[in-house]
Amino acid sequence: MQISLADIKRGQEGVITDVSSIHIPLKLLEMGCLPGNFVKLVQMAPFADPMYLNINGTHLAIRKETALHILIEISNV
Template structure:
């Protein structure tokens, strides 16, 4: 079963497997550091569920769930 970044629960860690989508959205996501092989950890979801906050490469990043759906993840983080 393929999982996306938006499917992870707070505290879960995973590695980015690939970034789907086309054009500007895909480029923007990858420019923020979400590239294959990098480990991410979900910190929290906003009170209304969107956006989500992740920790990546020592910094915090907020993504809309719509954008997080483009990021395919695989188990492989320290706590995955």
């Protein structure tokens, strides 16, 4: 099932399938936010913004607005 990264729940993981590079800062792409990489939602801040993620072992905090432009395939864990 393919969904936006902004829609995952805490503890869910998946694989990034598509990134709209027009809306994603270059720094996130350089830090591994690329198709094929594994992503897991570690924690959400109050009001769900920002999201604290683990992407291939790298910990990132991104805004929900940015996460809307990243599509992932949820793992069946």
